[in-house]
Amino acid sequence: MKKILLDDMILTKELPTSAGSKMLDGYMSPFNAAVVERLTEAGYEIAGKAPVGEFAIDLSGETNFEGKTVSSEDCATVMLDVNGSPRRIAAQNGLVYIKPTYGIVSRFGTVAVACSGECVGVMAKSASECKEVLSVLVGNDERDGTMHADGVCKSALGIKKVKKVALLDMGVKSAELDLARSELEANGIEVASVDAGVIESANAAWNILMCAELCNNVSRFDGIKYGYRAKNYKNLDELYTNSRTEAFGELVKTAILYGSDVLSSNNYMSKYDKAMRVRRVIVEAFTEIFKEYDAVMLPACSKTSYTASDDVFVENKYTAPASVTGLPAVVAGGVQLVGKAFSDGALLDVSAILTKEGK
Amino acid sequence: MEKETLRLLCKVNQLALTEEQKDSFLKFMDAREADIKALDAIDTENVERMVHVMPIMTVVREDVEKKLFTRDELQKGAPETMDGYWQVPRVVE
Numbered sequence: 001m002k003k004i005l006l007d008d009m010i011l012t013k014e015l016p017t018s019a020g021s022k023m024l025d026g027y028m029s030p031f032n033a034a035v036v037e038r039l040t041e042a043g044y045e046i047a048g049k050a051p052v053g054e055f056a057i058d059l060s061g062e063t064n065f066e067g068k069t070v071s072s073e074d075c076a077t078v079m080l081d082v083n084g085s086p087r088r089i090a091a092q093n094g095l096v097y098i099k100p101t102y103g104i105v106s107r108f109g110t111v112a113v114a115c116s117g118e119c120v121g122v123m124a125k126s127a128s129e130c131k132e133v134l135s136v137l138v139g140n141d142e143r144d145g146t147m148h149a150d151g152v153c154k155s156a157l158g159i160k161k162v163k164k165v166a167l168l169d170m171g172v173k174s175a176e177l178d179l180a181r182s183e184l185e186a187n188g189i190e191v192a193s194v195d196a197g198v199i200e201s202a203n204a205a206w207n208i209l210m211c212a213e214l215c216n217n218v219s220r221f222d223g224i225k226y227g228y229r230a231k232n233y234k235n236l237d238e239l240y241t242n243s244r245t246e247a248f249g250e251l252v253k254t255a256i257l258y259g260s261d262v263l264s265s266n267n268y269m270s271k272y273d274k275a276m277r278v279r280r281v282i283v284e285a286f287t288e289i290f291k292e293y294d295a296v297m298l299p300a301c302s303k304t305s306y307t308a309s310d311d312v313f314v315e316n317k318y319t320a321p322a323s324v325t326g327l328p329a330v331v332a333g334g335v336q337l338v339g340k341a342f343s344d345g346a347l348l349d350v351s352a353i354l355t356k357e358g359k
Numbered sequence: 360m361e362k363e364t365l366r367l368l369c370k371v372n373q374l375a376l377t378e379e380q381k382d383s384f385l386k387f388m389d390a391r392e393a394d395i396k397a398l399d400a401i402d403t404e405n406v407e408r409m410v411h412v413m414p415i416m417t418v419v420r421e422d423v424e425k426k427l428f429t430r431d432e433l434q435k436g437a438p439e440t441m442d443g444y445w446q447v448p449r450v451v452e
């Protein structure tokens with residue numbers, strides 16, 4: 001039986017799910033996520049839970065409430081990509097991660113954070129292993145109302161080819177990008193530098209949308225029905241406030257307040273509504289690039305490791321383009337490839353060149 | 360952002376920040392001005408807002424009753440329950 005890990009954003013009946021937050025410390029879900037059902041039906045053994053940063057919105061797991069850090073494991077890990085953390089981890093640790101096309105893998109039973117962009121993906125040591133696990137996960141699930149029809153989901157793994165790649169360096173000069181370019185070119189794939197244009201501003205829109213959605217999603221954590229409850233309170237109002245204040249970490253509190261601000265009547269049109277319109281402009285910018293190219297190559301992160309002064313709301317500049325558009329993204333060889341919707345299989349195939357699989 | 364606005368945001372979101380956290384959040388908001396400027400520089404006149412990234416029509420399921428969980432299963436993670444009810448502090452004095 002093949003072993004597989006799940007990140008701590010995926011609900012499991014037999015194992016606790018904390019979402020990296022004191023708010024859900026020890027929480028036992030009454031049901032399994034759809035991806036857990038699919039994996040066990042396909043014969044996978046759930047080997048355990050991989051830690052995540054609080055609600056998976058940080059750089060690479062540093063805000064986990066117990067200080068647990070993500071480590072490279074021997075088996076593949078199914079991970080929810082909310083704000084690019086799995087892609088940054090893969091890039092900095094020589095792993096492969098696919099964030100699939102939005103709506104081809106069920107999010108039923110994942111801890112909801114930024115529902116309009118988050119996707120369940122797979123991290124593994126090779127692109128072929130990612131593809132093997134992803135083939136188990138894709139398919140319609142009527143419990144997730146944002147999914148495509150079954151045939152459409154499965155078409156993402158169909159035979160397509162990446163022949164031309166647009167390189168958007170986003171101002172990052174990295175050996176990984178240079179190496180990836182020469183590897184692709186050596187394998188007959190044309191690579192040309194393209195100006196990122198409005199795609200550079202994807203994180204400005206994503207930060208607004210993600211925080212607005214997070215603000216709404218975590219409003220359910222009130223210390224009443226499940227999760228953490230403060231010990232000291234005099235009345236219901238104090239119970240809510242003390243429970244949320246004691247359980248949420250600083251990054252999540254920041255995201256809640258920012259999300260609440262952009263949704264307020266004063267800012268709704270100038271910030272939230274504007275971000276939704278910019279989202280369409282960015283989708284159209286990708287559509288324009290994809291008229292000539294099959295995929296876009298860009299950095300997944302700006303550095304090989306982070307310090308306390310690094311800001312996820314700035315660093316997600318590289319992962320936000322795929323998050324805000326729902327396009328598939330694969331990180332391999334330290335770089336990121338973003339493809340047309342439903343080109344997930346083709347992206348993994350071309351990523352195998354970057355990880356030198358079969359050589 | 361004015362401190363009063365932050366106080367209201369904290370109130371509606373049921374959060375209490377220390378003075379240090381308030382200063383830190385106000386600095387965060389200053390940094391977000393760069394995001395707002397970047398968005399304002401993009402022409403969105405005659406651009407429709409995009410709620411769903413993919414052309415997905417939310418399909419409403421048939422309204423069929425399904426017994427998915429027992430009360431005990433749903434209350435297993437509750438901080439405090441009594442006789443099958445969620446327990447909260449007294450709300451009527």
